[in-house]
Amino acid sequence: QEITAKFSVTLPEASHQGQGVAKFVQLVKERSQGRIEIKPYYNAALGNDVQVTSALQGGSIQFVVPQTTTLTGMIKEFEVLDYPFLFDSEQEAEAVLDGAVGQRLLDTLPEKGLVGLAFWENGFFNFTNSRHPIAKLEDFNDLKLRAVQAKISQESIKTLGATPVPLAVPELFTALETRTVDGQGTPATVTTALRLDEVQKYLSKTRHTYGAFIPLVSKKFWDKLSEDDRKLLLQAAIDARTYQRGVARDQDRDALARMAAKGVAINEVSPAERTRMREASKPIWDAFAQGSMVEVLQATQAEIAKVRK
Amino acid sequence: MTAAVFLSGLLGAMLLGMPIAFAVLISAVLLMLFLGEFDPQVVAQNAIGGADNFVLMAVPFFILAGEFMNAGGLSRRIVDMAMAFVGHLRGGLGYVAILAALVLASLSGSAVADTAALGALLVPMMREAGYNTERACGLIAAGGIIAPVIPPSIGFLLFGVVANVSITQLFMAGIVPGAMMAISLVAAWWWVSRRDSFNPAPRMPWIGRIGVLGRGVWALMMPVIIIGGLKMGVFTPTEAAVVAAFYALFVGVFVYRELNLKSIYHCLLIAARTSAVVLILVAMAMVASYMITIADVPGQIGAWLEPIADRPGMLVSAMLLIAFGLGMVLDFIPIVLVLTPVFMPIIRAAGVDPVYFGVVFIMTVAIGMITPPVGVVLNVIASIGKVSMERAVRGVLPFLAAEALIVILLLLFPAFVTVPAGWWR
Amino acid sequence: MFFDRMTRVVTRMLEVVIVVSLALMAILVFGNVVLRYGFDSGLAVSDELARLLFVWVIFLGAILASREHAHIGLDALVRRLSPFWKKVFICLSGTLMLGCCALFVIGGWSQTVINLDNTYPVLGISYAWLYAAAVVFGIGMAISIAYNVFDAVTRPHTPAELVLIRDMEDRIGEEMVLLADAAEAFEHNKRKENSK
Ligand code: NA
Ligand code: NA
Numbered sequence: 065q066e067i068t069a070k071f072s073v074t075l076p077e078a079s080h081q082g083q084g085v086a087k088f089v090q091l092v093k094e095r096s097q098g099r100i101e102i103k104p105y106y107n108a109a110l111g112n113d114v115q116v117t118s119a120l121q122g123g124s125i126q127f128v129v130p131q132t133t134t135l136t137g138m139i140k141e142f143e144v145l146d147y148p149f150l151f152d153s154e155q156e157a158e159a160v161l162d163g164a165v166g167q168r169l170l171d172t173l174p175e176k177g178l179v180g181l182a183f184w185e186n187g188f189f190n191f192t193n194s195r196h197p198i199a200k201l202e203d204f205n206d207l208k209l210r211a212v213q214a215k216i217s218q219e220s221i222k223t224l225g226a227t228p229v230p231l232a233v234p235e236l237f238t239a240l241e242t243r244t245v246d247g248q249g250t251p252a253t254v255t256t257a258l259r260l261d262e263v264q265k266y267l268s269k270t271r272h273t274y275g276a277f278i279p280l281v282s283k284k285f286w287d288k289l290s291e292d293d294r295k296l297l298l299q300a301a302i303d304a305r306t307y308q309r310g311v312a313r314d315q316d317r318d319a320l321a322r323m324a325a326k327g328v329a330i331n332e333v334s335p336a337e338r339t340r341m342r343e344a345s346k347p348i349w350d351a352f353a354q355g356s357m358v359e360v361l362q363a364t365q366a367e368i369a370k371v372r373k
Numbered sequence: 374m375t376a377a378v379f380l381s382g383l384l385g386a387m388l389l390g391m392p393i394a395f396a397v398l399i400s401a402v403l404l405m406l407f408l409g410e411f412d413p414q415v416v417a418q419n420a421i422g423g424a425d426n427f428v429l430m431a432v433p434f435f436i437l438a439g440e441f442m443n444a445g446g447l448s449r450r451i452v453d454m455a456m457a458f459v460g461h462l463r464g465g466l467g468y469v470a471i472l473a474a475l476v477l478a479s480l481s482g483s484a485v486a487d488t489a490a491l492g493a494l495l496v497p498m499m500r501e502a503g504y505n506t507e508r509a510c511g512l513i514a515a516g517g518i519i520a521p522v523i524p525p526s527i528g529f530l531l532f533g534v535v536a537n538v539s540i541t542q543l544f545m546a547g548i549v550p551g552a553m554m555a556i557s558l559v560a561a562w563w564w565v566s567r568r569d570s571f572n573p574a575p576r577m578p579w580i581g582r583i584g585v586l587g588r589g590v591w592a593l594m595m596p597v598i599i600i601g602g603l604k605m606g607v608f609t610p611t612e613a614a615v616v617a618a619f620y621a622l623f624v625g626v627f628v629y630r631e632l633n634l635k636s637i638y639h640c641l642l643i644a645a646r647t648s649a650v651v652l653i654l655v656a657m658a659m660v661a662s663y664m665i666t667i668a669d670v671p672g673q674i675g676a677w678l679e680p681i682a683d684r685p686g687m688l689v690s691a692m693l694l695i696a697f698g699l700g701m702v703l704d705f706i707p708i709v710l711v712l713t714p715v716f717m718p719i720i721r722a723a724g725v726d727p728v729y730f731g732v733v734f735i736m737t738v739a740i741g742m743i744t745p746p747v748g749v750v751l752n753v754i755a756s757i758g759k760v761s762m763e764r765a766v767r768g769v770l771p772f773l774a775a776e777a778l779i780v781i782l783l784l785l786f787p788a789f790v791t792v793p794a795g796w797w798r
Numbered sequence: 799m800f801f802d803r804m805t806r807v808v809t810r811m812l813e814v815v816i817v818v819s820l821a822l823m824a825i826l827v828f829g830n831v832v833l834r835y836g837f838d839s840g841l842a843v844s845d846e847l848a849r850l851l852f853v854w855v856i857f858l859g860a861i862l863a864s865r866e867h868a869h870i871g872l873d874a875l876v877r878r879l880s881p882f883w884k885k886v887f888i889c890l891s892g893t894l895m896l897g898c899c900a901l902f903v904i905g906g907w908s909q910t911v912i913n914l915d916n917t918y919p920v921l922g923i924s925y926a927w928l929y930a931a932a933v934v935f936g937i938g939m940a941i942s943i944a945y946n947v948f949d950a951v952t953r954p955h956t957p958a959e960l961v962l963i964r965d966m967e968d969r970i971g972e973e974m975v976l977l978a979d980a981a982e983a984f985e986h987n988k989r990k991e992n993s994k
Contacts, residue, residue: 070667107537109666115422118925121912122414137917137925177912211842214919218842229834230842230920232427235609238541242607244834390876391891394860398898413905417932420902421909424853425928427845430827433820433855608831615827638817645816646866649859656856 067100067293069126069285072110072119080253080315081129081277082106084184084308088279091300100293102127121177123284129277131186132169133214139172141360147349148220149342151274151368152335154185154313160367161276165360179281181301185312186251186275191268192260193247194240197331198268201225201340210236210248220272220348224341233258240264251275252319253312261323267330270341277308375668376715378407379661383711393707394654401661404668416660423659424652427611428534432652434614435525437644438595439481441621444636445629447592448490451476454589461576464566466499467512468559474516475555479596481520482527484705484742488517488750492757502574508565510758511768514750515558515776518739521705523551525599525614528709528735531655535662535713538727540610541603546728546794548600550736553779553789561775591624651706658710671718678719685725690784692716692730693737700741704749708738729790733783740776743769805865805945812862819851826851846921850928857935864942885951892947899940906932 071089075081082104089102110116113130117138120128136143144150151157160166161183170180191198193207204225211218211228221228229245239245241263248260249272255261279301286294324330333341353361382400387393398416405411455472462468470491477487492513499509521528524544533540577585586593599617602608608616625632632640665671681687692712699708712734720730742750745766755765783789830844876887906929913925 105666110663111419111422114925115418118909118913118916119414119418122412122418122908124410124412124415124418137919138915213842213845215842227839230840230845232845235612238607238609239834242605244607386891386894388875389891389894390887391895392864395891395895395898399894402898402901413901414908415905416898416901417905417909417929421853421906421929421932424856425849427849430823430848430852433852434824434827437820437824607835611827612831615824616831618824619828641817641820642813645820645855645859646863649816649856650863652856653860653863 067096067289069100069102070110071102071104071127071129072108072116072125073104073106073129074108074113075106075257077104077106079257080185080187080308080312083311084277084304085129085279087307088300088304091303092297095296095300096293100296117178117280120280120282123282126282126285127279129184129279132183132276132278135173135278136214138176139169140355140357141169141172143216143352144357144360144364145276146214146216146273147352147361148216148224148272148345149338150364151188152271152338152372154188154274154309156368156371157185157274157276158309159371160364163367165363165367168360168363173280174283177283179283179286181279181281181298182305184277184279184305185309186277187253187312187316188269188271189249189251189273189275190255191247191249191270191272192255192264192266192328193268194243194263194265195246197266197329198270199331199333200337201344203268207246208244210239210245216348216352219351220345223345223348225344236260237263249273251316252323253315256319256322261326261328265329267320267323267328269330269332271333271338272341374673375404375407376670376673379404379665379668379670393704394657397654397661397707397711398657401657401664404661404664408664408668410667415663419660419663420656423662424656426534428530428540428609429652429655431525431530431540431611431614432527433644433648434611434618435482435527435530436647437640438614438617438621439483439486440640440644441618441625441632441637442480442592442595443486443490444640445621445625445631447480448473448477448494450589450592452491452494453585454593456574457577457582457585460574464504464562464569465574466495466502466504467509467562467566470495470499470509470513471516471555471558471562474513474519474558475523475552476593476596478519478523478551479600480525480592482525482530484518484520484739484750485753487520488514488753489757491517492754496754496758504566505569505768506758507760507764507768509768510754510760510765511770511772512558512562513758514743514754514765514769515772516555517750517754518742518776519551519554521739522547522554522732522736524548524596524603525610525617526735527651528705528739529731530610531706531709532713532731532735534655535658535710536717536727536731538731542728542794543731544600544603544610546732546790547735549793550732550779550783550790553782554736554776557775557779558772561771565771591628595620654706655710658707658714661711662714665714671715674715675719675722682719682723685723686784688719688723689725689730689733692720693733693780693784696734696737697741697744700738701744702747703741704747705738705742708741709735712738726787726791728794729787732790732794733780736776736780736783740773740780743773809862809865812858816855816859816862819855823848823851823855842920846918850918850921853928853931857931858938861935861938861942864939864946888947888950892943895943896940899936899943902932902936902939906930906936 071085073082073085077086085104089104092100092102110125113128113134116125116128117130117134119125132142132145166183173180191209195207196203198204207226208229209221209226210231211221213230218228218230231239231245236248237258237260240248240260247264320330349361379400382403383396386396386399405415452469452473455469459465459468459472473491474487477491481487495513496509500506524547526544526547529543529547530540533543595617598620599613602613602616603610678688678691681691696708696712720727742748745751751762751765751769755762826844826848830840833840876884879887909929910926910933913929916925917923918925
């Protein structure tokens with residue numbers, strides 16, 4: 065009984081996302097003695113995450129690993145993870161994602177035709193800009209910052225005191241180069257991959273958002289698997305998680321070091337200032353947390369509080 | 374094997390006489406059936422996903438800009454300008470045709486439209502002045518195909534989207550090779566017309582030239598906006614296209630005063646319909662492209678090309694030969710859409726600069742529009758110049774050879790593309 | 799007769815919809831450029847809405863083009879056939895194309911239903927609006943193709959007209975009409991300028 069499947073990957077094979085998928089594919093192959101063959105397609109060769117997620121629901125592609133933000137249009141609860149300044153550290157994120165809250169989020173997926181296996185890591189987002197370091201809340205005041213295609217991104221930039229300018233990724237480099245926009249926020253690995261460090265002077269470790277990847281399986285495919293095979297896939301995704309997070313953190317460190325070597329001024333943001341930024345962003349949390357979101361947010365905060373004390 | 378299934382499906386469906394958009398789709402469905410992965414959702418999803426692309430929006434906007442400009446009698450103004458500057462030379466109308474083709478190429482992305490516009494104006498003029506009609510037709514056809522090499526270019530747009538290569542870089546890299554095509558035409562025209570005798574037009578005094586330039590400068594501003602805007606990084610290609618359209622609308626309404634609500638509606642309708650015909654083909658090609666990826670057609674073709682895989686020059690030459698061969702019988706856009714997803718993985722694996730490949734590839738496919746037996750641009754000029762297809766082919770041969778030599782030159786010395794492309798980065 | 803009039807009305811409606819959509823797209827994209835350079839801001843919905851309209855322009859425009867036999871094709875073989883074989887080829891390719899339309903309706907419908915409660919991040923409307931274009935395209939195109947095939951096979955025609963795709967000559971003819979219009983407008987304007 066041979067099983068074959070397609071795994072759509074947005075980033076290149078060498079990225080932390082690609083490495084995590086390669087690991088997962090290899091673990092599955094070994095543990096099934098070659099019975100389950102998953103073929104990864106890197107560089108978004110099968111389409112972007114929104115399209116591919118829809119293809120998973122339809123059953124024509126079996127695996128994809130988007131950032132959780134992709135799911136917010138479908139399942140509101142995932143938006144909690146995009147709240148600005150929610151997490152202080154990777155450990156807090158792990159506690160929430162690998163614990164009860166993460167499980168609760170994963171449980172919302174099957175009714176949409178998807179099965180979530182685990183949470184992997186894209187990493188913390190930092191603001192870069194071409195004007196001055198961001199060390200305190202007031203430093204946002206005179207900045208025009210790129211917003212991604214999501215309401216919460218625009219609102220949170222506004223609340224911090226900066227001006228949001230919505231831009232698609234292909235327009236980002238030129239907009240920063242011509243100073244139409246002063247800055248942007250992405251994980252360090254993305255900043256360097258998009259060569260934004262060539263047109264940005266300052267990187268401030270605002271760590272304002274934490275991006276989590278979520279390996280998804282088509283439920284149509286999942287339902288056809290035996291109980292043992294499901295366990296095998298689930299365990300492989302969890303084991304690959306440890307490896308992928310390690311790679312992500314290494315690559316994040318490397319990217320920051322390379323930027324520093326190239327002359328980008330990197331500054332820390334003190335815990336006290338980050339707390340001020342979080343307090344300033346709280347209105348966003350309240351505005352976006354409605355209905356069932358309130359409960360999820362409370363559970364998340366409770367989980368984080370356990371780590372923080 | 375999958376490559377053979379794909380190609381025979383495509384050719385079979387086309388010979389049945391169905392639109393190429395559907396023939397491409399049929400070949401993708403055949404691949405699905407062959408791989409045992411039949412799923413209608415894959416068709417709908419990839420067609421919609423292929424069309425749902427911000428970059429592709431540049432296509433209708435560039436076409437719209439061209440329509441607005443044309444509705445204002447733009448091509449005649451450009452010919453007037455070229456006449457004023459080079460009309461007095463020996464064989465001057467030939468140089469007028471080349472210069473006008475070059476300017477028009479920087480305003481429009483379509484070889485068919487440019488050839489039709491120039492042919493309608495210049496062939497009667499050249500015939501009256503005693504030029505050999507078939508040679509005049511040949512020159513104008515060869516000049517028309519500069520359009521897809523000089524920005525804006527629908528060919529580069531489609532190649533860039535399918536190959537995932539920067540369109541701004543492709544546009545910039547096309548400028549010098551496009552100018553080289555024009556220079557090769559100048560040389561070829563000088564050569565073929567050196568023994569002809571006709572009465573050159575009188576030299577226009579500088580004051581007259583300035584007057585003509587003043588009337589035409591509004592048209593000349595458009596390439597400045599497009600290329601300048603892209604070079605400075607002010608616009609993305611899509612934005613450059615929409616700015617060009619609004620600029621052309623402004624000029625048509627307030628400067629040339631030839632656009633009214635009715636003609637604006639008409640321009641919008643033509644732009645929407647023309648781009649729908651092109652882009653439905655893109656949407657269907659995206660379904661095929663997806664199946665080409667799944668079936669690993671590039672891997673198979675790459676295996677055939679294995680003996681030359683470590684010699685990039687040979688590899689690119691082999692691919693251009695395939696493109697040239699297909700160019701004899703197929704239209705420009707289908708070739709770009711079918712070959713790009715097959716070639717690009719091999720090109721990247723061989724370490725060839727994708728921008729360089731894009732330029733020589735688009736040039737070769739553009740030349741296909743003036744090769745017999747099927748050449749759209751040849752058809753256009755034959756019907757406009759009222760000459761037979763055979764005479765049009767005879768007339769175009771020296772210019773076809775000149776442009777083919779440029780491609781060979783670029784193959785031997787890639788630096789002609791890569792070095793100027795580097796200046797723009 | 800009634801059917802002819804109805805298709806004319808539907809065609810005209812399609813025209814108006816794609817013209818208005820293209821104009822809206824242009825305004826949205828241009829507006830964003832102006833806002834960005836002039837006012838340091840942007841219209842967040844611009845990108846998503848323009849792209850949605852764009853998809854509809856392409857798929858509705860393709861139906862329109864089909865009614866006008868304007869799709870690009872290769873008629874080298876079909877042109878050389880006898881009227882009888884031409885009809886056979888038209889029926890055959892028409893059937894295959896109708897099959898393709900069915901794929902669009904079925905596949906598009908599945909995706910539309912799947913995406914019913916999946917919303918655009920900024921626009922806030924369902925992605926079903928996007929995938930519905932595939933369903934409408936499949937249905938519209940099927941009607942148009944069936945009509946074209948019926949037309950070609952049953953109504954009196956010169957053998958040359960028996961093709962589903964637009965002949966190259968016709969396309970050039972259309973281009974020439976446009977150029978003639980432009981030239982006339984130009985001459986008219988010149989006369990106006992001279993008489994001033
Ligand atoms: Na051009
Ligand atoms: Na040809």
